[in-house]
Amino acid sequence: MGRWQPDSRGRLQEAALALFAERGFDQTTAAEIAAQAGLTERTFFRHFADKREVLFGGSEVLKDRIVAGVAGAPKSNPPLDAVARGLDAAAGMLGEFRRDLASQRHTVIAANPELRERELAKVGDYAAAVATVLRRRGVGEPQATIAAEAGMTVLRxxxxRWAGGHDDRGLAVVMNDAMTQLRMVATDS
Amino acid sequence: MGRWQPDSRGRLQEAALALFAERGFDQTTAAEIAAQAGLTERTFFRHFADKREVLFGGSEVLKDRIVAGVAGAPKSNPPLDAVARGLDAAAGMLGEFRRDLASQRHTVIAANPELRERELAKVGDYAAAVATVLRRRGVGEPQATIAAEAGMTVLRxxxxRWAGGHDDRGLAVVMNDAMTQLRMVATDS
DNA sequence: CCCATGGATGTCAGTTCCAGACATCACCCT
DNA sequence: AGGGTGATGTCTGGAACTGACATCCATGGG
Known part of the structure; x- marks a missing residue:
C-alpha cells in the first residue's frame, strides 16, 4: 500500500457531494472537504481549479462522447440530426451512472446560483465543440453554432426534467422527446 | 452640490469597463475600480454583489423589456413568434446604446471565462422569465421552456455576431436572420 | 434656527478562496 | 544504494467578499 490512499480525486468528489448535500455549498469550505477526504486544502486546489469544479469531474469525458457522436453521424445527415446523434451518446453515458447520485448532484447544483452558472458554462463549452465539428462537416455559420446551441438546449x-424527477422515462427517451418538441416549436408558425 | 459626486453606481461602471479593457479583468481589483471612481472598496460591494456584476448593470431592464415584448404579442401567435417579439424589443433597446461601448464590453467579456459564465447566467435568467410568460399564455411544458431557451440562444x-463585429447590419436584422436560421435548421431534416 | 432622522459612504476586522514557493516522502529504475 | 519523479504537506500572502459600526450631510419638523 502506498503512502497515500488511492484515488484522492475521487475521494474529494465524494466528500464534496456529501458535504454539499448535507450543509449546502456555501456552508462548506474547501478545507473541510479536503479534511473529510484525508487531505489538505492545498491538495484540493491542485486537483480542482476552484471549489465548484469538484462537481464537474466527468465533464470533459462527456464532451468527448458528444463530439464523437456528432462526428460519427452519416455525412448525409442534416446538422440537427447529427447533433441528435451526439445527444444519444450523452444519454448513453449518463445512463450508466447511478441515478440517485445524478439526482443528488442535480439537487445541489439547482440550489446554488454559482453552480448553475458553472453548469451553463460547461454545456456552453460542449456547444462550442459541437459547432466546430459541424463546421468541419461543411456546415456554415451561423447554422453550425445555432444547431449546436439548440442541441445543447435540448440536452439541458x-x-x-430527468434528474429533477419530473419525468420517469429513460434519459434517451426524454431527450428524444425534447428534440421533437424543439422541431415542432420551431416549425409551427 | 451634495457631499458626494452624483451617480456613484454609474461612475463605478465606467471605471470598471475602462480598467478591465486596459489591464484585463483579473489584473484589476475592486479597490482599484473604487479608487478610480473616488470611492472605497466597501462601497463598490454595496452597489454590486460581486466584481463581475459591475458589467451587467442594465440586465434587469433588458429582461423586463424582453418579457414585455413577449407578453405584448398577439394571443394568436405561436410561442416562438411571441418570443421573436421579445427579441425585437431587446434589439430596440440595445440599439439605443452606443455601439463602441457595447463592443468594448463584449470584448472584455469574451476575454474572460468567469465573465462569459455570468453572461450565460443572465441570459438563462431571461429564458426562465420568458418561459413563465409563455406558460401564462397557455403554452405547456416542455414547449414553453424550449421555445424560451431557443429564443435566448438566438439572442446570444x-x-x-453583432457586437463581435462579424456582421455590420443592424442588430434587429442580425437577430431576425438568426431566428430564420434556427427555423431552417430545425425544419430541414 | 435647531435637531432628529435616514440614506449613502467610510473604516476596520475577519473569513474564505485561491496560488506561489518550497519541503517531504514513498516508490521506481538502474 | 542512490537519484529521479510524482503526489502531497506547509507556509505565506493577495484578493474577494461580509458584518458591525462610525460618519457625514440633506431634509423636514418643531
Missing part, C-alpha cells in the same frame, strides 16, 4: 432541458 | 448568437 431533458437533463433537468 | 446574434449579439455575438
Amino acid at each position: 432541458v431533458a437533463l433537468e | 448568437v446574434a449579439l455575438e
Whole structure:
C-alpha cells in the first residue's frame, strides 16, 4: 500500500457531494472537504481549479462522447440530426451512472446560483465543440453554432426534467422527446 | 452640490469597463475600480454583489423589456413568434446604446471565462422569465421552456455576431436572420 | 434656527478562496 | 544504494467578499 490512499480525486468528489448535500455549498469550505477526504486544502486546489469544479469531474469525458457522436453521424445527415446523434451518446453515458447520485448532484447544483452558472458554462463549452465539428462537416455559420446551441438546449432541458424527477422515462427517451418538441416549436408558425 | 459626486453606481461602471479593457479583468481589483471612481472598496460591494456584476448593470431592464415584448404579442401567435417579439424589443433597446461601448464590453467579456459564465447566467435568467410568460399564455411544458431557451440562444448568437463585429447590419436584422436560421435548421431534416 | 432622522459612504476586522514557493516522502529504475 | 519523479504537506500572502459600526450631510419638523 502506498503512502497515500488511492484515488484522492475521487475521494474529494465524494466528500464534496456529501458535504454539499448535507450543509449546502456555501456552508462548506474547501478545507473541510479536503479534511473529510484525508487531505489538505492545498491538495484540493491542485486537483480542482476552484471549489465548484469538484462537481464537474466527468465533464470533459462527456464532451468527448458528444463530439464523437456528432462526428460519427452519416455525412448525409442534416446538422440537427447529427447533433441528435451526439445527444444519444450523452444519454448513453449518463445512463450508466447511478441515478440517485445524478439526482443528488442535480439537487445541489439547482440550489446554488454559482453552480448553475458553472453548469451553463460547461454545456456552453460542449456547444462550442459541437459547432466546430459541424463546421468541419461543411456546415456554415451561423447554422453550425445555432444547431449546436439548440442541441445543447435540448440536452439541458431533458437533463433537468430527468434528474429533477419530473419525468420517469429513460434519459434517451426524454431527450428524444425534447428534440421533437424543439422541431415542432420551431416549425409551427 | 451634495457631499458626494452624483451617480456613484454609474461612475463605478465606467471605471470598471475602462480598467478591465486596459489591464484585463483579473489584473484589476475592486479597490482599484473604487479608487478610480473616488470611492472605497466597501462601497463598490454595496452597489454590486460581486466584481463581475459591475458589467451587467442594465440586465434587469433588458429582461423586463424582453418579457414585455413577449407578453405584448398577439394571443394568436405561436410561442416562438411571441418570443421573436421579445427579441425585437431587446434589439430596440440595445440599439439605443452606443455601439463602441457595447463592443468594448463584449470584448472584455469574451476575454474572460468567469465573465462569459455570468453572461450565460443572465441570459438563462431571461429564458426562465420568458418561459413563465409563455406558460401564462397557455403554452405547456416542455414547449414553453424550449421555445424560451431557443429564443435566448438566438439572442446570444446574434449579439455575438453583432457586437463581435462579424456582421455590420443592424442588430434587429442580425437577430431576425438568426431566428430564420434556427427555423431552417430545425425544419430541414 | 435647531435637531432628529435616514440614506449613502467610510473604516476596520475577519473569513474564505485561491496560488506561489518550497519541503517531504514513498516508490521506481538502474 | 542512490537519484529521479510524482503526489502531497506547509507556509505565506493577495484578493474577494461580509458584518458591525462610525460618519457625514440633506431634509423636514418643531
